[in-house]
Amino acid sequence: MTTKLTLTGLKQLLLPPRPNTGSADIAAIRARALFQAPEGAMTKRGGNLAEFLRLVSLFEDLGRRDLARVARIVHEREYSDGEYICEEGRPGAALFIVRRGVVEVVRRGAGAQDVPLALLEPPASFEESAAIETGVIRWFSVRARGPVSLLALGKTDVDGLILNYPVLANKVLVRLAGIMTMRLQMLIDAELHRESEERAEDKA
Amino acid sequence: MTAASSTPAGVVMKCLVATAAAAISVYLVWGLRSFIVPAFVGCLLAYICRPLVARLERWIPRSVAVGLLLVLFASVALVGFNSVRAAIPSEAALLELRVRALYALNRHYRALMELDASWSRGNRLYQLIHRDLDPLMDRVSDVLALTPDEHAQFVASRDRSTDAVSARSDRLLDYERANAYATEMRAGRTGRSDAAPKTIGGSASSAPATSVPKNEPTGLGNVLSAWIIAPLIFPFLLWDTGNIKRGVLSAVPNRLFEPTLAVLADVDEALGNYVRGIFLECCALGLTVIVLISIVGVPLRWAIAIGIFTGASNVVPYMGFAAALVSGLTYALLAEDVHSMLPLVTPDTFAVWVVAAVSLAELLKNALYEPIVLGGAVKLHPLVVVIGVLGGATLFGPAGMLLAIPTITIVKGLVASSARHLRAYGLM
Numbered sequence: 130m131t132t133k134l135t136l137t138g139l140k141q142l143l144l145p146p147r148p149n150t151g152s153a154d155i156a157a158i159r160a161r162a163l164f165q166a167p168e169g170a171m172t173k174r175g176g177n178l179a180e181f182l183r184l185v186s187l188f189e190d191l192g193r194r195d196l197a198r199v200a201r202i203v204h205e206r207e208y209s210d211g212e213y214i215c216e217e218g219r220p221g222a223a224l225f226i227v228r229r230g231v232v233e234v235v236r237r238g239a240g241a242q243d244v245p246l247a248l249l250e251p252p253a254s255f256e257e258s259a260a261i262e263t264g265v266i267r268w269f270s271v272r273a274r275g276p277v278s279l280l281a282l283g284k285t286d287v288d289g290l291i292l293n294y295p296v297l298a299n300k301v302l303v304r305l306a307g308i309m310t311m312r313l314q315m316l317i318d319a320e321l322h323r324e325s326e327e328r329a330e331d332k333a
Numbered sequence: 334m335t336a337a338s339s340t341p342a343g344v345v346m347k348c349l350v351a352t353a354a355a356a357i358s359v360y361l362v363w364g365l366r367s368f369i370v371p372a373f374v375g376c377l378l379a380y381i382c383r384p385l386v387a388r389l390e391r392w393i394p395r396s397v398a399v400g401l402l403l404v405l406f407a408s409v410a411l412v413g414f415n416s417v418r419a420a421i422p423s424e425a426a427l428l429e430l431r432v433r434a435l436y437a438l439n440r441h442y443r444a445l446m447e448l449d450a451s452w453s454r455g456n457r458l459y460q461l462i463h464r465d466l467d468p469l470m471d472r473v474s475d476v477l478a479l480t481p482d483e484h485a486q487f488v489a490s491r492d493r494s495t496d497a498v499s500a501r502s503d504r505l506l507d508y509e510r511a512n513a514y515a516t517e518m519r520a521g522r523t524g525r526s527d528a529a530p531k532t533i534g535g536s537a538s539s540a541p542a543t544s545v546p547k548n549e550p551t552g553l554g555n556v557l558s559a560w561i562i563a564p565l566i567f568p569f570l571l572w573d574t575g576n577i578k579r580g581v582l583s584a585v586p587n588r589l590f591e592p593t594l595a596v597l598a599d600v601d602e603a604l605g606n607y608v609r610g611i612f613l614e615c616c617a618l619g620l621t622v623i624v625l626i627s628i629v630g631v632p633l634r635w636a637i638a639i640g641i642f643t644g645a646s647n648v649v650p651y652m653g654f655a656a657a658l659v660s661g662l663t664y665a666l667l668a669e670d671v672h673s674m675l676p677l678v679t680p681d682t683f684a685v686w687v688v689a690a691v692s693l694a695e696l697l698k699n700a701l702y703e704p705i706v707l708g709g710a711v712k713l714h715p716l717v718v719v720i721g722v723l724g725g726a727t728l729f730g731p732a733g734m735l736l737a738i739p740t741i742t743i744v745k746g747l748v749a750s751s752a753r754h755l756r757a758y759g760l761m
Contacts, residue, residue: 201574201575202574202575202579204579204582204583204590205583206587206590208587212587213588214587215591216759218759219591219757219758219759220591220595220757220758221591222591222592222594222595222598223590223591223594281590281594283594283597283598284594284598285594285597285598285601286575289387292384292387293384293387293388293390293391294391
């Protein structure tokens, strides 16, 4: 699926109809914009690890040899249904990529209830900022929906790539910067869209 | 936690298992202690070489890079072994060295203390410290003095082929006579009877001398069999492309995954900073010692040897200065001709200048190299350093002394980082 940064496209992309969508869930709109998987994220599933990594937008620019190098350093993790992968209020130390299953991004709402923000499928990634800077406190939690297989890439692994394979790391970091810029753009657009809708509602 | 494990029986069972695991760990560490240090050295070397292999891997396959490093290490070891073998003096040269050393020692001691011909009266300094210093001097003299057999061998080995060589031989024989006289004087002063037989007629030193080589092959064999593990571990760890780390992390429960990643990153950073810092500091100190003592008048060949020895010893805290001082002073006391770049340096003041040069190098290390190069890589209390080094030496010998600080650095980093991250992740 191609992401179009037009107002109509964004509305379709970011605001699919949800049963409990209300005015109190404005944070969820922002969050979904942030977690929306970039272009082509929800497509085919790969066989071996390197083939799978080719599908991840972060590693799209890498060649076969570089993908094999990345495949050598990622950590494969298995999570059971309902298990938290990362928790709100804790520092991030790794970037995660969904390999199999579905994970749910949630945020603690009033009364310590988890407010669902987004669902992520392979090969979506989350917590990219932890791969370039540890110690950033998370404002969301991610938990498994059913059995989930994830790939994790720690900051030291990324540092190792930067030190030993600067060309490879440069490609990854450029993609990372691109993804984060796009998400920021989508967030701003979503915010503008929400404001314009609110104004329209006020006028009506 | 399951309901069963929270019952008193479950807690008792847990405690029993933990105690048994701790006991087995201690038993294994103690039983395999001879392999721990070589294994640790192999791991440390591999850790140091990992970035180099990774750099080489950009152009050549990893296996070739590891092979090249192994060949390099083998070549360095071979060259080092040959250099050491070439530097070991022959039996005759060793006797000559002992004669010169004892003569220089007696001469300088006598000059410093202004001793009279009977070696019993000296200046105020001598009166002040002779009760403590004389026994020490006697012991050193006993070690250096030749036995009658050795004396005969020494005299017989004197070469008189040319005038120059003959003059040198005569000078050495004069030294030996002066040594024998000094030993007699000392024996007469203290009334000792055990010093004289060694020089005049006894062969006290021959018995222990024969017993030592008997045990040597067995001891050397044990050491070699233990140390063979280091070159085995080294390539295997270098070959690894992250499987070990991934294996360790795969055994970690999910909720501890991120804290463990963060702790490993901290320990890696602490150890990397220490290894890089200490390597640069040792190189800087060694080079400074080489330059300064060369200026003072130590020949470049010996200055390089003393510099390398100093740099290598500096891995153990406070040992670099001691090594430079002892080796520099030994050379200064033995040197007969001094060719210094500084006009103020004379053979009589040479030792003082060497001490000054070594002290200046130590000052530079403390004031300049350590803050800049090592920085805050190792913030250890001096008492912890001393206890750690002594403990390492007691448990594992010289290698334990060498590896005490890296071990303390790792443990300190591990404990501090674990506590910090476990708190941050709400696990403690």
